[in-house]
Amino acid sequence: MLKIILILLVLLPSGSLASEIEPFKSDGCSVFPDGTREQHDLWLACCTAHDYAYWQGGTYQQRLAADKALEACIAKVGEPEIARIMLAGVRAGGTPYLPTKFRWGFGWPYLRG
Template identity: 30%
Template sequence: MELRAHQALIDRIARPDTGLAPFETDGCSGGLSQVWGMVSARFPEFAETYKAAPPWEACCFTHDRAYHAAAEASTAEESYDARVLADAELRSCVNETGRLRRSELAEQYGVTPDRVELAYGLIADAMHLAVRFGGGPCSGLSWRWGYGYPNCSVLQTLTGD
């Protein structure tokens, strides 16, 4: 079913009136970066410990780069595969962030390094599920696959209009 949406996106990209908008990012979508920033602005203790942005926000920037241009795919199958890969890389990056911070955070919270990695693993899995569920092409959402292109419609692909 998702391949139909990828085909609609590829068809939209192929239109002569379609251009790629300049890259923009909201950090980690779904309000994650925005809420994190609001909480850190309101609670200085939170900001002191956790900073003003999620520690894995760089992973979201990389993920947004792929999503923005639909990884420059030229077929529906390439687009689908590229999205699956981008989402897996997001999960891997968040896990790696936890692995790199495990000793520091374990000491800070009085837990084992394995518990830190477990927590980051849960975060990574939740983020992966969220992007797989909510990031498909042609959804109308601002964080959709191919969001740098004008929105598309699966109905256009089905009807030919």
């Protein structure tokens, strides 16, 4: 009986993996503001570009490059301190191993991206 359960646990998830990525969607800067009190969407475009990379997923190096690009983009709009905070946040919270809506590879089923 235990063998049957183990076989089912191994085989069932493989049949449910989507072969196509979900349509792209962005939630802006996820759990972080999209800008300052004065400029509500100051770095929103940076977050949308970052979301696009996260939606696609890929290798560890691609994730690191996407996170560094986010940091550079936010620093470029004049907020280097916010850029460093955002980098720390996405490095910690964007891992593909947590089933969040903003994880690396979120366009794919969990643990596929």
